[in-house]
Amino acid sequence: MTHPTTPSSVFPKPDYGKTPTRKKEMPEGLWTKCPECSAYIFNKELESLQMVCKECGNHFSITAFQRLGHLLDEGSWEEYDADIAPIDVLKFTGASSYAEQLKKYQKKTGLKEGVVCGLGRLEDHPVSVAVMEFSFIGGSMGSVVGEKITRAIERATERRMPVLIFSASGGARMHEGMFSLMQMAKTSGALQRHAAARLPFISILTHPTMGGVTASFATLGDLIIAEPKAMIGFAGARVLKETTRQDLPKGFQTAEFLLERGLIDRIIPRPQMRAELGKLLDYLDRSFPLHHAVERNGRSGSHSGHTHRNGHEPVKAAGV
Numbered sequence: 001m002t003h004p005t006t007p008s009s010v011f012p013k014p015d016y017g018k019t020p021t022r023k024k025e026m027p028e029g030l031w032t033k034c035p036e037c038s039a040y041i042f043n044k045e046l047e048s049l050q051m052v053c054k055e056c057g058n059h060f061s062i063t064a065f066q067r068l069g070h071l072l073d074e075g076s077w078e079e080y081d082a083d084i085a086p087i088d089v090l091k092f093t094g095a096s097s098y099a100e101q102l103k104k105y106q107k108k109t110g111l112k113e114g115v116v117c118g119l120g121r122l123e124d125h126p127v128s129v130a131v132m133e134f135s136f137i138g139g140s141m142g143s144v145v146g147e148k149i150t151r152a153i154e155r156a157t158e159r160r161m162p163v164l165i166f167s168a169s170g171g172a173r174m175h176e177g178m179f180s181l182m183q184m185a186k187t188s189g190a191l192q193r194h195a196a197a198r199l200p201f202i203s204i205l206t207h208p209t210m211g212g213v214t215a216s217f218a219t220l221g222d223l224i225i226a227e228p229k230a231m232i233g234f235a236g237a238r239v240l241k242e243t244t245r246q247d248l249p250k251g252f253q254t255a256e257f258l259l260e261r262g263l264i265d266r267i268i269p270r271p272q273m274r275a276e277l278g279k280l281l282d283y284l285d286r287s288f289p290l291h292h293a294v295e296r297n298g299r300s301g302s303h304s305g306h307t308h309r310n311g312h313e314p315v316k317a318a319g320v
């Protein structure tokens with residue numbers, strides 16, 4: 001069953017026409033081909049550009065931990081709720097059982113669920129952060145994803161911090177039915193309390209942000225930011241087309257389209273995200289003097305119960 005090989009030392013190499021030889025020139029694992037512009041990019045270079053194509057600006061998808069690495073001040077990250085694991089309440093089975101899927105994705109990602117939450121500093125601003133992991137069942141929001149995001153918001157409220165949530169999700173997790181849908185109300189309720197405490201929420205929409213995530217916390221930001229060309233919407237284009245029986249405008253579910261219509265405040269390319277969020281937090285710091293100024297020179301993260309105020313009187317930030 002083997003193909004006859006041509007001993008090239010004896011016979012001249014036959015002409016196979018346009019045989020693609022590029023693969024041979026590009027040893028696997030060293031280069032990545034951009035799916036948008038077909039450019040080959042040296043992996044190390046791609047990583048140094050935060051997984052953005054230098055030719056066309058295509059934003060490759062990244063893991064939650066890669067994102068946190070791009071974003072936070074070194075050594076400032078402290079993860080919370082990493083051990084909360086989902087359960088298969090409904091004994092849901094589709095093509096494969098939900099329990100099996102959970103196991104598979106837990107193994108694949110090394111995470112218990114599809115969101116990573118914790119406290120850290122961004123350009124020296126203490127922040128509570130939640131980053132959704134799209135590679136965990138499409139970043140879908142089940143009970144634990146909703147719970148962890150809610151806790152990230154409540155942690156921010158309690159400590160008088162801004163909350164940043166990076167969305168990347170296909171929407172609610174159908175395997176958990178109603179329990180999944182309830183997370184929309186729960187996360188929104190927590191944000192309402194955070195807003196009532198006059199604290200900022202910056203929502204960052206990455207590719208893709210859809211369904212129940214768009215329809216709840218992701219679009220409730222005081223500032224809503226997106227990465228370039230991120231797909232953002234509620235229902236998928238096919239469903240919408242079938243339901244409305246109308247031709248949909250070109251690019252109607254992209255960040256650019258939604259920026260023009262005012263749903264999104266800004267589009268920020270990933271390599272500028274950290275610096276720009278830092279500036280926005282500076283501005284917000286002035287308009288909502290946050291308590292954290294008191295802790296600025298102290299330790300980050302761990303909670304003593306005395307390091308924050310429960311009162312409504314925010315402490316004036318130092319140097320403002």
Ligand SMILES: [Zn+2]
Nearest residue numbers: 034037053056
């Ligand atoms: Zn490209």
